[in-house]
Amino acid sequence: MANLIDFTQPSLYLSAATILFNPLYWNLAARNEYHHRTLTTLFNHNALHANYALALSIFLLGLARDAVYESALRAQPTHPFLLHPISQALAVALVGSGTVLVLSSMYALGITGTYLGDYFGILMDEMVTGFPFNVTGSPMYWGSTMSFVGTALWFGKPAGLVLAGLVWGCYRVALGFEDPFTREIYARRERERGKKAS
Secondary structure (H helix, E strand, C coil): CCCCCCCCCHHHHHHHHHHHHHHHHHHHHHHHHHHHCHHHHHCCCCHHHHHHHHHHHHHHHHHHHHHHHHHHHHCCCCCHHHHCHHHHHHHHHHHHHHHHHHHHHHHHHHHHHHCCHHHHCCCCCCCCCCCCCCCCCCHHHHHHHHHHHHHHHHHCCHHHHHHHHHHHHHHHHHHHHHHHHHHHHHHHHHHHHHHHHC
């Protein structure tokens, strides 16, 4: 294992830390907003502007996480098996497919749908069921994970595959918190609509 992953490299741990931090940050920020309206209050009670600010912070943290990940990979040992033409072709396919899933889900949801607008009270009229949500219920998470795996394969880095596994593990945990909470937000709206109709 020592010749596959260099555990003496600080960048490996920094990359793991950013991978762990990002979903924790956006979940805590969104829950705080839902319960206390902290960001909306800071933005003069404008939920849309507050949501855009959170979206920008999440986007920039994502760029930082990706840059740290790539830097960590460059400091890690390369394995020749992962540089095989088949592995490299798989890397291109994964990054390409992952990017399509991420960008198409962002297009389908818009900024507020992508970046937790429902926690700000900005709800979508109805659930998006077209592509890419007809392929997977979590296209952004799957797409992001695919891109991490593809990047690890492209550089031929076993450490990258381990970090990509950490990405998916974090997303799985995040979904366990996000999906039930989001469903309850929309269920509450439907209950309120039902009360008004009656």
